[in-house]
Every structure is written in C-alpha cells, then in structure tokens.
Amino acid sequence: xxxxxxxxxxxxxxxxxxxxxxxxxxxxxxxxxxxxxxxxxxxxxxxxxxxxxxxxxxxxxxxxxxxxxxxxxxxxxxxxxxxxxxxxxxxxxxxxxxxxxxxxxxxxxxxxxxxxxxxxxxxxxxxxxxxxxxxxxxxxxxxxxxxxxxxxxxxxxxxxxxxxxxxxxxxxxxxxxxxxxxxxxxxxxxxxxxxxxxxxxxxxxxxxxxxxxxxxxxxxxxxxxxxxxxxxxxxxxxxxxxxxxxxxxxxxxxxxxxxxxxxxxxxxxxxxxxxxxxxxxxxxxxxxxxxxxxxxxxxxxxxxxxxxxxxxxxxxxxxxxxxxxxxxxxxxxxxxxxxxxxxxxxxxxxxxxxxxxxxxxxxxxxxxxxxxxxxxxxxxxxxxxxxxxxxxxxxxxxxxxxxxxxxxxxxxxxxxxxxxxxxxxxxxxxxxxxxxxxxxx
Amino acid sequence: xxxxxxxxxxxxxxxxxxxxxxxxxxxxxxxxxxxxxxxxxxxxxxxxxxxxxxxxxxxxxxxxxxxxxxxxxxxxxxxxxxxxxxxxxxxxxxxxxxxxxxxxxxxxxxxxxxxxxxxxxxxxxxxxxxxxxxxxxxxxxxxxxxxxxxxxxxx
Numbered sequence: 001x002x003x004x005x006x007x008x009x010x011x012x013x014x015x016x017x018x019x020x021x022x023x024x025x026x027x028x029x030x031x032x033x034x035x036x037x038x039x040x041x042x043x044x045x046x047x048x049x050x051x052x053x054x055x056x057x058x059x060x061x062x063x064x065x066x067x068x069x070x071x072x073x074x075x076x077x078x079x080x081x082x083x084x085x086x087x088x089x090x091x092x093x094x095x096x097x098x099x100x101x102x103x104x105x106x107x108x109x110x111x112x113x114x115x116x117x118x119x120x121x122x123x124x125x126x127x128x129x130x131x132x133x134x135x136x137x138x139x140x141x142x143x144x145x146x147x148x149x150x151x152x153x154x155x156x157x158x159x160x161x162x163x164x165x166x167x168x169x170x171x172x173x174x175x176x177x178x179x180x181x182x183x184x185x186x187x188x189x190x191x192x193x194x195x196x197x198x199x200x201x202x203x204x205x206x207x208x209x210x211x212x213x214x215x216x217x218x219x220x221x222x223x224x225x226x227x228x229x230x231x232x233x234x235x236x237x238x239x240x241x242x243x244x245x246x247x248x249x250x251x252x253x254x255x256x257x258x259x260x261x262x263x264x265x266x267x268x269x270x271x272x273x274x275x276x277x278x279x280x281x282x283x284x285x286x287x288x289x290x291x292x293x294x295x296x297x298x299x300x301x302x303x304x305x306x307x308x309x310x311x312x313x314x315x316x317x318x319x320x321x322x323x324x325x326x327x328x329x330x331x332x333x334x335x336x337x338x339x340x341x342x343x344x345x346x347x348x349x350x351x352x353x354x355x356x357x358x359x360x361x362x363x364x365x366x367x368x369x370x371x372x373x374x375x376x377x378x379x380x381x382x383x384x385x386x387x388x389x390x391x392x393x394x395x396x397x398x399x400x401x402x403x404x405x406x407x408x409x410x411x412x413x414x415x416x417x418x419x420x421x422x423x424x425x426x427x428x429x430x431x432x433x434x435x436x437x438x439x440x441x
Numbered sequence: 442x443x444x445x446x447x448x449x450x451x452x453x454x455x456x457x458x459x460x461x462x463x464x465x466x467x468x469x470x471x472x473x474x475x476x477x478x479x480x481x482x483x484x485x486x487x488x489x490x491x492x493x494x495x496x497x498x499x500x501x502x503x504x505x506x507x508x509x510x511x512x513x514x515x516x517x518x519x520x521x522x523x524x525x526x527x528x529x530x531x532x533x534x535x536x537x538x539x540x541x542x543x544x545x546x547x548x549x550x551x552x553x554x555x556x557x558x559x560x561x562x563x564x565x566x567x568x569x570x571x572x573x574x575x576x577x578x579x580x581x582x583x584x585x586x587x588x589x590x591x592x593x594x595x596x
Contacts, residue, residue: 177577203572205536219540224525224567226540247544247568250537263541265568268499268548270541291541307538313497314538337535351535377579380535396532398579405577431536 023101023123023130025069027158027389027414034071035100035157037064038124041075042105043082052115052142053107059146060103062190063164064153068419073099082106085118091127099124103153115139119149121156131156143192148439163385164189167435168392169207169216170410172196173428177405184218184231189434191424197231198238206381207231208433210253216433217241217251217260228262242275242282250293254321255301261285263293272306274321285323296340296348297321298365305329305339305348305365316350318365329367338381341365343436344388347415351380351393360393362415373417377406383434390414392423394430481522481594488512491591492550496584497534499545501553509550512592513557520563525593526550528568529575531584536570543568550590 025035039061042053064070079093085106094102102122110116114136121131133152137145144165151162166189175181182204184197197216198204207218216231220238228241228248242248246266253260260275270291274283286292290310297304302321307314316330316339330336334354341348345365352359352372360374360382378396385392390412397406408428413420423429484490490512492505501509516522528547530539547566555561574587 178574180572182572203569205572226567247540249540263537265541265544268545268552270544291538291545293537293541294535309497309538314535335534337538353533353535356533378532399577403577 023126023157025158027069027160027416032069034065034069036098037070037072038078038094038097038099038102039072039075040078040080040082040102040104042107043084043087044106045108049107049109049115052109052139053105053117056107056117056142056146056149057105059143059190060150060153063147063150066190066421067154068414069154069158070101073097085120089122089124089127091122091124094122094124101130101153101157105149109139110136113139115142115145117145117149119152121153143188144438147188147190151437151439160389161387161437163387163390163434163437165438166386167193167209167213167438168410168423169197169209169433169435170394170425170429171205171207171431172425173408173430174200177399184216185425185429186216186233187425194426197233197236206250206431208252209435211255211257211436213435213438217253219249219251228260241277242280244282248273250295252296254297255299261295261297261304263295272304272323283323285319286326287323294338298341299343299345303341303365305341307337307339307350314353316348316363316367329365330363330370331367332370340382340384342384342388343386346388349382349384349391349415351382360391360413362391371415371417373413373415374411374420379411381431383432385412385434386437388415392432392434394432396430484512484515484519484522484592484594488515490593491589493585494546494588494590496531496588497542498588499542499549501549505550506553509553510557513554513559516554516559516563517557521596523563523565523595524554525565525567525595527573527591527593528566529573529587529589529591530571531587532571532574533584534571539570540568541570543570546588546590550592 042057044050044053061072077097080090102124104120106118108116116136118134123130135145147165150164154162169186172183172185173180181200183200184204184207187194203221205219207216220229226247228251230239244264246264248262248264251260251262263270264273272286272292272295288310290308292308295304295306303318305318308317314335314337316336317326317328319326334352336350336352338351339348347362348365349362352361358379359372360379361372363370376395377398379393382391382393392412394410396408399405408430410423410429410432488511489508492508526547528543530542551564551566576583576586
C-alpha cells in the first residue's frame, strides 16, 4: 500500500479551563442521553477552504453521532453564523436551541496542498471554551484531520481516549457459500478508504494488526498448506512465518510486537506456540492432548488467555506468557471461545455458544462479571476499540429455508450492550480486527 | 466473480425448487453438487469418499469404519494412488476451533487407514474447518452432512 498521508501537523496546546460542573459524559455506566451539540458551518478563507471545511465537518458529525454519545443539532435551527475562528459564540443563541456543546471550526489553505484547520469546543451553558487546537496537514489527509478532531472532542467530553482515527483489517467475502472467496481488506473505522489487499486466489482468515500497524498476521491456504503469514502493509509483501510441520493458525502479536502467539495442529492435537519474530525461535506453551487455540496476550504481555476443550468442551483459560500457571476462568453454561484481552486490561471479550445460539460477551480476567452484549445465529470474533469501550465482531445470518445464504457483516456495539450498529462494507465481511489509535502508534 | 455468485445462487434456488415438494422441507438440507477436482470415479464408486461425525466429535462411527475399510481395500489394491484427507466441520463453532477439529477428524481417518495397511506417506491431511461446507442449511440435516472427512484421490 502506498504511504498516502504525509504528515506535517502541529497540534497546538489545548486550552483547558477549570470549571465546577463541567460538561461531560460518563461512558462507563448507565446509558445517558446523547449530548446536544451544535456544529455550524466552518468559517473559511476562500471557496476551496469552505468546501474542505464542509467535508471535514461532515466526517466529524458522522464520527460523533456513530458513538451514540452526541446528537448534532439540525443546522436549519442555528441562529449564529461564524465568520472567523476569533468570533465568540453568542451563547444565548445556542442555549435557545438547547445546544449543550458547540464545535466551531475554521479552514485556510496555507499553500496549494497544505491546509490549516482550527477548532474550538465550547460549553454552551457555562459559556466557556473547553478545548482548542490547530492542525496543519496535507489536504489529502483531511479525513484523518477530521477523525483526530472528533477524537479530541470525544476525549475532552468523556475523559477517555477516542477511537475514530483508526483502521479495520478484515476478511471480504464473495462467491458461493460452498467455496467462499476470501480476501484481506483494510478500511478506515468508518468504512472509508477501503482497499482489498489480496486477490482471493488463496483462502485467507483471521487477520490481526501488529502494534505499530506495519504488518498484518493472518492465515493463508496458499498451496493448500494452511500456515500463518505476515503481510507488510507498506510493500504488500507476504511471507510465511516459520517452518512448521503442521497447520499453524490463530495468530496474534504480542503487545511489544516482537512475538507471535498461535496454534499448531499436528497428528490430531492442537497446542499453543510462541514465535519470536526477531530470532525465529519457537517455544511450545501448552502440552495437552486437547485443542488449545485462539490465544491473546494481556496488554502488559505477561499473560495469555486462550480456549481449550481439555475439560470436555471449550472453556477459557489464563496462563503466564511462558505457559505456566494455567487457570480456567469460564464456568458458565455453554462453550466459550475466541477470548480477546481488552487493551485496558479490565475485560476479556469472548464468543459464547449456548442453546443453539452464539453470543458476544465480556468478563473480568478472573472470570467474574460475565455480561453478554450481542446474540444471533452466528456472532463471532470480537475485537476491541483501542479505548476498550467498543467491540466489533461479525454476524452471519442463517441461510433461509431455500438455502439462500444469509449476509455476513461487521457490527460494533458498546460494551454496555447499547448502540449496536453495522459497518458498511462493499461486500460481505468477517473476522474484523481493530487497529490501535493511528496518532498514538 | 459476480457471475460465480449468481451461478451458485441459481443452482441453490433450482435444487431447493425440487426439494420444496419434500414432506419436511424445513429440515431438508439443500444439496449443491460440488466439483471435485481430480476425484477418482472408481474410488467414489467402489468405496464411498466420505465419513461423517457427531457434533464436536472426531470419533469414527461404526458406519464410518465400514466406509474406511472399503477405502483402505481400494488403496491397498491401487498402490500408485495417494490421498488427501480433508477434515471439515459444521458452522456451529468458532473459526479457530473448527480448524483444529477438522484436523482431528482428518487425522482420525488417516490413522484408521494406516491401521488397515495403507502407507502413511501416501496420506496427506488438510483441515478446512467450517470454510468449505458440503451443503447450505441452518438445520441438523445440513450440519450433519458438513461434519465430515473426505478422502480425495491424487495420482
């Protein structure tokens, strides 16, 4: 893939102001009403800048509304028009339409290809500025600028890191249900900048980003030999990982990016292995005749959660990263699979199968506090937003009575179980993996 | 690719059109003929090419053992032929686990054929997990046909 965006941005310091009852949303607890937010047309220096401002504002609006935490008020109701970033809001005008927050913006072209975007976030009732920033960027990077601004607003209001400046790698599905064509594909978190990475000649499954987002690890059936591969996002080069006697699958990077943990199946037995990507040294972590698979590191890299059927059916287990101190953590009714440790460390997400249905759920790393957040004929493969507040997964509808297959699509849901929404993809989609925050990598 | 999809859907619709006269149409699995590249006709005729498994099982049933006995006989009489055993699952499990389960099933078949005198180096196994179902359907009739190991003859 081409390096699309050349960054030359300067994020000026936010001007925080202390306030007593500050405008905020608590996203950890019960559902709250979305925050009524004014987002008037950005002021601009010239026609081109005005169009750019409109595009950026629309992406900010789409990001904030998709979170379920903000409601952008209808622009027809706005009483004030901003002519420049120095214009102060007429707060009574915004209070009159019951706006709680106000986002003011301005765009200038500083050269043929460079734009400067300024942003101010206001607390309408306190009549105070909560945040301001200026970004200077290549105009091709306008979408990222919009996502970064939405992240900044989200962070200022919720106190949590945002997740809009992120990407999703997933499996694009086409063709007969009996011989599905599966391709690696990548897109922005909102479905934009979509790109297919492989041609579909080889079956590929379960892609995951490396922590620095330079690589994707995945399973490919190249030459009818299922093995774990690395895909270099910059060059498009694909490379098999290691020389293993059996099928390798279910790969994930360690949080430091220096190791992979994965399964290998040989002679009817599947165990978990660690592969050091620097030295290519291989270490076997589990040794049981059962199926051990779907390993996922804790964010500190010290533990691994995985699923095993050693008790007779799939359950979740946690062990030290060297394979010692294995402890079962799931004890509910049903089978538990695909555990994924939250980037915050506070939860483990999983797929659960019980009573003929599939569920996506979360539990604490010690197994307590199980909560189900999605259900269906087949929902599978949760992946965490980098702030640990949202899960993405895929949902496959059952075939109908005439055998016409149902759609397979990616969904996101807050870990509170609210705000389930579908991602728009050009074709059917499965096995999503959410990137870290791009600006933090 | 679009053409492919259309053809497949048309095939599904056609077959189900016939199946709709069956008494238990809701339970009927919809079969779609699967192309089997290079599958040996004599093998398919003399010894059935596949065995089926219980849910989340890789143990060979008595029925499966009978099929595999015939496969082993055929292979012992046709020593120039090698086989690939494909392990498959239904879609009522997760992707990673089903890859492992498909491998277990394929190896169960391989080990049985070896026990009946077929040389180990003539047998290769591959698991497709739930990626290559034989039939489409959201019912036990379909799932039971998809929980299978298929022996493919290669020259």
